[in-house]
Amino acid sequence: xxxxxxxxxxxxxxxxxxxxxxxxxxxxxxxxxxxxxxxxxxxxxxxxxxxxxxxxxxxxxxxxxxxxxxxxxxxxxxxxxxxxxxxxxxxxxxxxxxxxxxxxxxxxxxxxxxxxxxxxxxxxxxxxxxxxxxxxxxxxxxxxxxxxxxxxxxxxxxxxxxxxxxxxxxxxxxxxxxxxxxxxxxxxxxxxxxxxxxxxxxxxxxxxxxxxxxxxxx
Numbered sequence: 693x694x695x696x697x698x699x700x701x702x703x704x705x706x707x708x709x710x711x712x713x714x715x716x717x718x719x720x721x722x723x724x725x726x727x728x729x730x731x732x733x734x735x736x737x738x739x740x741x742x743x744x745x746x747x748x749x750x751x752x753x754x755x756x757x758x759x760x761x762x763x764x765x766x767x768x769x770x771x772x773x774x775x776x777x778x779x780x781x782x783x784x785x786x787x788x789x790x791x792x793x794x795x796x797x798x799x800x801x802x803x804x805x806x807x808x809x810x811x812x813x814x815x816x817x818x819x820x821x822x823x824x825x826x827x828x829x830x831x832x833x834x835x836x837x838x839x840x841x842x843x844x845x846x847x848x849x850x851x852x853x854x855x856x857x858x859x860x861x862x863x864x865x866x867x868x869x870x871x872x873x874x875x876x877x878x879x880x881x882x883x884x885x886x887x888x889x890x891x892x893x894x895x896x897x898x899x900x901x902x903x904x905x906x907x908x909x910x
Contacts, residue, residue: 699859712738719764810861856891
């Protein structure tokens with residue numbers, strides 16, 4: 693009943709200020725309500741694109757109403773509070789490190805039928821060294837049901853510094869495993885320890901650069 697995907701309910705970035713342009717209906721009031729799009733510019737590249745589109749006569753623009761800007765800010769703040777409440781619910785009861793979180797969801801992952809849909813849907817999972825080789829018999833024995841956990845555990849270790857919690861993995865899972873929720877829980881722990889947020893263009897990456905150091909960190 694929230695009108696939004698579950699991972700969007702947890703998101704800390706309701707207005708994508710890390711993008712060049714943000715477009716939406718928050719802040720559009722008066723005669724243009726429901727007929728126009730609020731456009732917010734966050735970079736020179738965004739300003740350039742918008743300027744070219746305007747110069748080409750493809751769109752018409754006008755300054756937003758001051759009241760609309762304030763309403764937009766209020767909506768954003770309210771939604772951020774809702775996100776925090778959602779995360780507190782989702783993260784409740786999860787303690788320890790990444791491995792501990794994984795095993796706390798062991799029953800959920802035991803439903804896995806090894807379709808690998810989560811990997812195929814993931815826009816960031818492309819490492820042949822882990823995700824493709826993780827299908828091998830040494831990790832996922834043929835005919836073994838439920839699936840051995842190493843495939844998901846390997847993805848979890850390798851994606852912890854990249855996953856932006858887009859939610860595609862959960863949406864394609866035929867077994868309805870809350871993969872994105874687990875990843876989000878782990879991302880939150882990384883943020884607590886290192887202050888690192890995947891996808892936010894940090895100049896200070898996590899303190900590991902290869903598979904070996906990742907294993908040491910865990």
